[in-house]
Amino acid sequence: MWRDRKLVAALAAGPLFWLFLFVLGARPGDLGWPLRAPLDFVLPALAFPLLEEFIFRGGVQQLLRDVLGTRGIGSLSAANLLTSVLFAALHFIHHPPLWAALTFFPSLVFGYFMDRDRRLRLPMLLHVFYNFGYYWLFGAPPAG
Template sequence: MSSDTAGRPRLRAVLVAFGLALLGFVLVLPAGFVVSGVYTAAFGAEVDDVAALGISMIALQGIAFPVTAWLYVRRRGLSWEYIPVAAPDLRDIAYVVGGFVFAFVAANVIGGALITVFSTEPAQNTGATTALANPEIIPYLAVLQILLIGPGEELLFRGVIQTRLREQFGAWPSILLASAAFAPLHIFALSGGPAAAAITISILFVPSIVFGYLYEKRQNLAVPALAHGFYNATLFGLMYVVVKYAPETASEAAALLGV
């Protein structure tokens, strides 16, 4: 077998992985249209910034990502057993806590180093900007990170994409490739110049790699989903504290919310 022929399954796996990530973001358009229609019909109100933020979360992590995962599983004739998930045991919980702490510390250390070296602040997340303007919603957003955002993103990027890559690559290549599919697509939610966006995306690689490691180590989607959810929720919690007790630094706090 030639090297070209041998490399085709790996190339196909990479193309499928990035194609699935892109499809997840494309499907948010029809999903958002439906959710917006339901919101308008139910509440008889126009979609303001707060409603738009909630609609985008439901449409993306609650609908588009799970639908993309479902389409892939169905297309390959697989069952949901393809994605290992179970109620976490005590060892799983230890990994959740350890992974969350490590991701948080590492992201802040590396983020601080990048900011110092390039003298550029990270790009702001548009959702964080909305939260800063409406701080009363921050506690609700923190809860959504655990219940919706973490599970929705991990289902697609770890449960489907990393699992698919693992069929052709070793553990670490699949983790890195899945993270490469995960982090850059967040650019759609960022505001700022190219340099600021590049720093934010670079920082996003850190927790993404940690979540990928947790999934690979425990073979249980609940582990990275919980770690991801608590990681994001902590960032929102810190933002709430900043807005409440140090509002003059609120704009800098918004840059923390990259995940």
């Protein structure tokens, strides 16, 4: 795994993004919160990423790949690009506009590994890793 430079870069992107949020002023909350509200943590950190990858990479992207083939821009297939647009668009339902739009970029990463390996394992792993770290560090529900 560590010889796969693209995977190492994708894994490093999560902590770098969390550090970027910290530099911008976001501060980790109570890091023990998932133990007190496990369902509030497990859903966005584990269940939703797995479901989203099953639907978007395992369903939509594969369907588009069957229709469009492997053409695209560089190492990004048209299927990945279109799936990532849809992925980000649907995040506008429950997220602020900037946050929803930014989901386009990790979606490209997930889609790249789906195209490369033709398996859901790495997109699911990366999506869970990204969400787990974000929600653990910055996603504590408001006290009250």
